[in-house]
Amino acid sequence: MQMPIRHHISDQLLMAYSAGQLPEAFSLVMAVHLSMCDECKARLGAFDAVGGAVMDRCDVVAMDTGSLAATLAKLDMPVKGTPSQALPHVQSSLPAPLADYIGGDLSAVKWRSLGAGVRQAILPTDNTASARLLYIPAGKAVPDHSHRGTELTLVLQGAFHDEIDRFGPGDLEISDEDINHQPIAEAGEACICLAATDAPLRFNALVPRLLQPFFRI
């Protein structure tokens, strides 16, 4: 039986997601966790209700003359409701928002090796932050790194632990600046994570740092 999710989205991130203030890569991590977690879904509903109350009470600005008529005339035209940059939907066993970014299942991921069996795949988001999938073989460590910005790591399969805690499927780790940690995948099954960061990671070993420009990590 699946372990319950223990590590959730923080209030700060959830409010920022509700307010529409997160970089695309962070929003993707939020959307995937929310797809797996009823508690956070319920919490998001409350933050959206705060947004609704803010909009309902904000100063009204009169619409232009003829605005209603213009809108009514538009209603019979084809839907323009979907965002201009929406990704096409794909069928997959993964949570829908992730499947849309991969363009299919995990089998469709185009992995690139980072050495020692660790692999990653950058996902196509805007450049305000970056999102990638990480594949860490069972028992192996993610290269030791520290952060300049915020890094979100969501476990999709397997589990990892660091000096402080254990993270299994659906768990979200939020790392801020000054955390210098070395996550290790648990024995048994490879750990696959969705990770997003708003700053380049700094690896503490020389070689990975030299590789950074090539791998966009």
Place this chain on the structure above:
Amino acid sequence: MFDFTTPEKIAAQPAPPPYDGREPKNVLRRKGQLVSNKAVPDQTMTEQDDWGAMILRVSANQDKEAFAALFRHFAPRIKGFLMKSGANAGLAEECAQDVMATLWHKAHLFDPTRASAATWVFTIARNRRIDALRKSRRPEPEDLPWGPEPEPDQHDVLELSQETARLAEALADLPKAQRDLISRAYFGELSHSEIAAETGLPLGTIKSRIRLALDRLRHKLS
């Protein structure tokens, strides 16, 4: 840090107040141009019920009269909200029209047992803002495996509407500085790291709104 909604803490909350037997109003009330946006608290809930009922009329009957009433209420608020968010008047006007057109086309997705009309319209406006102003994408969570009921349970609708009204009242009662900070977050003036500061959200009413939503999700799944 404001730590008030950690899931482990939700379960320990007292039960929500019992259903008080009042039936929501489903009448279409004609509204003229609003002169003031300071709703009297005990009217808020009734108004929210009405706006939700009107979205259902749009959904069920493609009711253009209900749509016009919704437009007169929400479009000037959406426009004001988008201008607060940095759009010029022309763009805000265009986007507010788009948001209302989206409301028309997506009315069948509105579930009054899960969101009030104002909450739902806000999410459409926010998404339009991300698309039109920030030229960015916003990944959305997977849809629930069930859609809105064709005949929503009136008790559920009322309960949600009461919780939402209570939350709006609690926000309105906050000291101005806190209220302004929360507004600025939703107008997009604060980055996600700035939102980390204390905003003083009304904890009790938020927890109660969360508990209701969670009960609904779990009830549906069981």
